[in-house]
Amino acid sequence: MTDPLRPPAAVTTVDHLTGLTDRRGFMDALAAALAPPHEAPPLLLLDLDRFKAVNDVHGHPVGDALLVTAAGRIRSAVRRGDVVARLGGDEFAVLLGAGTTDAEAMRIADRLVDLLGRPFLLEGRVVQIGSSVGLSSAAPGIDAAALIKQADLALYAAKARGRGRAARFEASMQDAAEARMTLEMELRAALPLGQFVLHYQPLMDLKARQTVGFEALLRWQHPGRGLLAPGAFLPVAEEVNLMPAIGAWVLRQGCREAAAWTAPLKVSINVAPSQLVDGTLPAIVAAALAESGLPGPRLEIEVTENALIDAGGVDVHGQFQRLAEMGVMLALDDFGTGFASLAQLGRYPFQRVKIDRSFVADPRMMQAAMGVGRALGLKTTAEGIEEATHLAAVTGEGCEIGQGYLIGRPMAAAAISPFLHAEEQHDAA
Amino acid sequence: MPHDLFRLAYISRNTGLSDAAELDALLASARRANAQADVTGALLFNRECFAQVLEGPMPAVNSVFERIQRDPRHGDVIILLAENSPGRRFPDWAMAYAGEDPEARERFAEMRFADLRQSAVAGTELLSMLEQAVGRTLPA
Numbered sequence: 313m314t315d316p317l318r319p320p321a322a323v324t325t326v327d328h329l330t331g332l333t334d335r336r337g338f339m340d341a342l343a344a345a346l347a348p349p350h351e352a353p354p355l356l357l358l359d360l361d362r363f364k365a366v367n368d369v370h371g372h373p374v375g376d377a378l379l380v381t382a383a384g385r386i387r388s389a390v391r392r393g394d395v396v397a398r399l400g401g402d403e404f405a406v407l408l409g410a411g412t413t414d415a416e417a418m419r420i421a422d423r424l425v426d427l428l429g430r431p432f433l434l435e436g437r438v439v440q441i442g443s444s445v446g447l448s449s450a451a452p453g454i455d456a457a458a459l460i461k462q463a464d465l466a467l468y469a470a471k472a473r474g475r476g477r478a479a480r481f482e483a484s485m486q487d488a489a490e491a492r493m494t495l496e497m498e499l500r501a502a503l504p505l506g507q508f509v510l511h512y513q514p515l516m517d518l519k520a521r522q523t524v525g526f527e528a529l530l531r532w533q534h535p536g537r538g539l540l541a542p543g544a545f546l547p548v549a550e551e552v553n554l555m556p557a558i559g560a561w562v563l564r565q566g567c568r569e570a571a572a573w574t575a576p577l578k579v580s581i582n583v584a585p586s587q588l589v590d591g592t593l594p595a596i597v598a599a600a601l602a603e604s605g606l607p608g609p610r611l612e613i614e615v616t617e618n619a620l621i622d623a624g625g626v627d628v629h630g631q632f633q634r635l636a637e638m639g640v641m642l643a644l645d646d647f648g649t650g651f652a653s654l655a656q657l658g659r660y661p662f663q664r665v666k667i668d669r670s671f672v673a674d675p676r677m678m679q680a681a682m683g684v685g686r687a688l689g690l691k692t693t694a695e696g697i698e699e700a701t702h703l704a705a706v707t708g709e710g711c712e713i714g715q716g717y718l719i720g721r722p723m724a725a726a727a728i729s730p731f732l733h734a735e736e737q738h739d740a741a
Numbered sequence: 742m743p744h745d746l747f748r749l750a751y752i753s754r755n756t757g758l759s760d761a762a763e764l765d766a767l768l769a770s771a772r773r774a775n776a777q778a779d780v781t782g783a784l785l786f787n788r789e790c791f792a793q794v795l796e797g798p799m800p801a802v803n804s805v806f807e808r809i810q811r812d813p814r815h816g817d818v819i820i821l822l823a824e825n826s827p828g829r830r831f832p833d834w835a836m837a838y839a840g841e842d843p844e845a846r847e848r849f850a851e852m853r854f855a856d857l858r859q860s861a862v863a864g865t866e867l868l869s870m871l872e873q874a875v876g877r878t879l880p881a
Contacts, residue, residue: 381807388811423813430818433806436747436799438820 327398329376330383338397338405342456345407352454354417354447356406357463358386358424361442361475363402370437377434378441385427389420405463414450414480421445421478429476444470445478465489495548498534503557507533510565512728514720515580515693518707523735525578525612527715528566529722530558550586559587560596567604567611569725575732580612582645585619589626594634601638608639614666615642617650629660636661643693648681654688662690667711669696675705682709746829747799749806750822750867752792757814759788764838767814772835780805781829783837783871785849791815792849792867796829821867830872837875845874 325337333341345353360382367375379402386396386404393409406424408417428443446467448459462481468489470479502508512526532540549555563581570579587593601608613635620628632642643664644657648671657665665685671677672694685692694706697716706714723731758764764786775781780797793809795802810818831837840846848870 384807385811426816427811430810430816431751431820432810433749433803433820433823435803436823436825438823 330380330398332383332387332404333395333397335397335399338395338399338407339456341395341397341407342459345410346454346456346459350410351452352448352450352459353410354408354412354414354450355459355463356408356417356421356424356448356478357399357446357460357467358404358406358428359444359467359471360402360404360428361444361471363441366439366441370434370439374434374437374439378432378439381432381434382428382441382443386424389423389427394420417447418478418480421447425476425478442476444475446470447478447480449481492548495545496552499532499545499549499552499554502532502534503554503561507535508558508561508565509533509539509724510562510569511722511724512569512579513715513722514731515578516714516719518694518703518711518714522739523577523720523732524713525580526570526728527580527614528562528569528582530562530582546584550584553586555584555586556590556592559584560600563596563600564603567600567606570610571604571606573732574729576610577732578610578612578641579606580614580643582614583619585616588615588619588628588631591627591631593631594638597635597640598638601640609641612641612643612664614645616645617647620656620660632661644690646695647685648677654684657684657688662688664691664693666693666695666715669716672696672698672702672706672716678705678709682711686710745798746796746826747802748794748796748822748824748826748830748868749802749820750792750794751806751818751820752790752867753815753819754817755786755788755790755814756816758786758791768836768838774808775805775835778805781831781834781836783831783834783839783875785839785845785871785874787850792871794831794868794871796826796831799825822865830868831875834875837871839871839874842874845870 325334325340326332327334342355360378363375363378366378379398383396383398383404386406390396390406391409394412395405395407397405397407399405406420408420424445425443428441432439432441444467446463446465446469448454448462448466451458451462454462465485466479466481469485470477473479509531510528511531512528514523515525515527516522517524530542530546532545534540546555549558563583566579566581570577583593597611597613600606601611635642641664642660642662643666644660644662645666646668647665649668665681665688667678667681667685671681678694682692691713692711693713693715694702694711695715697703697706697714697718699718702716703714703718720731758767768784771784775795775797778797778801780795780801782793782795785792795805797805809815840849
């Protein structure tokens with residue numbers, strides 16, 4: 313006799329949407345597979361890449377259809393005896409049958425990446441996603457938690473390597489994960505401890521051969537590792553959502569320091585796409601200007617094309633408009649390397665484009681970028697001027713402002729006065 | 742209801758089909774499955790790539806395409822066309838093999854997957870090429 317009040321065990325361990333095993337069923341299967349005398353079988357953890365975007369763009373019914381179809385593809389790539397589970401959201405797990413070799417496991421992982429990277433046709437819509445897969449690595453006597461941790465670290469590595477791929481757990485991933493956690497902890501403390509500083513790179517008017525401003529560049533005075541460039545910590549800052557707070561500090565500090573300069577030069581400050589998502593940028597800029605006394609026209613905000621694209625559903629245009637009303641200049645950074653269309657550029661109140669450093673050594677690209685800038689009535693800055701030939705080329709093209717090692721390296725705030733003084737002496741001589 | 746009909750055209754890289762016997766088997770199973778699902782279409786293939794058009798009720802095209810997607814004998818699928826349509830272009834074919842037409846076979850035989858992708862053959866172009874080829878071949 314079965315208890316009529318208690319559903320059969322199988323019902324409680326099935327994911328209703330996909331019909332796969334659910335998280336609980338997976339944990340049970342894993343425990344059974346690891347019970348002595350069994351050796352741990354290979355475990356795959358899989359995330360769909362860009363699933364959230366599909367949900368946002370096409371709606372949840374299409375998102376659900378995608379999960380069901382993806383589950384079908386995963387099932388089609390495994391063998392009888394392998395357990396496929398949906399752990400939640402767009403996370404799946406495949407517990408491979410006992411005796412599966414590492415090579416077989418890798419083949420299956422690659423096959424999953426291939427299958428899930430193929431287009432999906434959902435209710436007449438073509439949807440393209442991808443997947444990242446992490447593979448555990450056999451270790452005698454490993455327990456369930458450690459096996460999941462391995463596959464999870466490998467999944468994290470697969471994503472860090474650019475997604476759309478499978479990665480197998482290696483011991484170094486453990487070290488990397490620990491280093492990253494340490495970095496995150498130190499990074500969270502860096503702002504309150506005052507460890508960030510701004511360095512300033514000169515911007516030269518190419519016709520007058522005179523410094524007209526500086527671009528503020530973020531540095532982290534790390535207690536143990538010295539002065540760090542943004543590449544060493546900004547990706548983690550973005551990942552843990554510290555960028556808005558750091559970015560606000562950069563705006564305040566940049567305005568404050570620029571207001572103290574001996575000449576009324578401009579300061580250019582970079583704003584990340586993540587600083588645009590909550591719509592508070594105009595208020596932060598207004599406060600930075602008010603606090604410092606810096607007039608709006610002396611501040612130039614630089615954004616990359618990503619800021620225009622990443623901001624799905626965010627009113628970037630309205631925020632730019634309000635900045636423009638404060639007299640703040642807007643510049644498009646790394647121009648020519650992103651995906652912004654000309655139509656998009658024309659829609660935003662930019663006054664300047666900064667032509668990416670990769671074009672400075674290529675006369676044709678330089679001309680094309682300059683042409684676009686001119687056609688849109690924008691001023692131009694050339695970045696990455698490192699050789700006399702670059703300087704001659706961009707000056708010849710009629711570029712207004714130049715920036716690069718040849719013109720001046722980034723310097724500490726305290727070095728600006730002597731730098732400007734020296735320039736004055738030189739001009740006077 | 743004219744808008745109930747859906748058409749899909751894609752190209753993909755041939756990663757597992759090598760001889761005529763395998764092609765015959767593939768066509769036979771495709772025709773069986775398509776006839777059952779009310780899907781019609783045409784197929785071309787050479788050593789490097791497949792090109793296929795599927796048409797029928799949308800859910801049927803969805804599921805036939807999904808079955809094809811899971812086939813390990815091809816990869817790098819690129820969808821060239823996905824549209825609603827008032828009528829079928831291959832009404833008499835569960836799956837026409839456009840390669841029966843010598844001219845189409847010859848034209849397609851030289852196509853390399855990379856070239857196809859590079860030239861970004863428009864879906865409509867592929868469609869009319871298959872249609873011409875099938876038009877020259879009488880229904881069996």
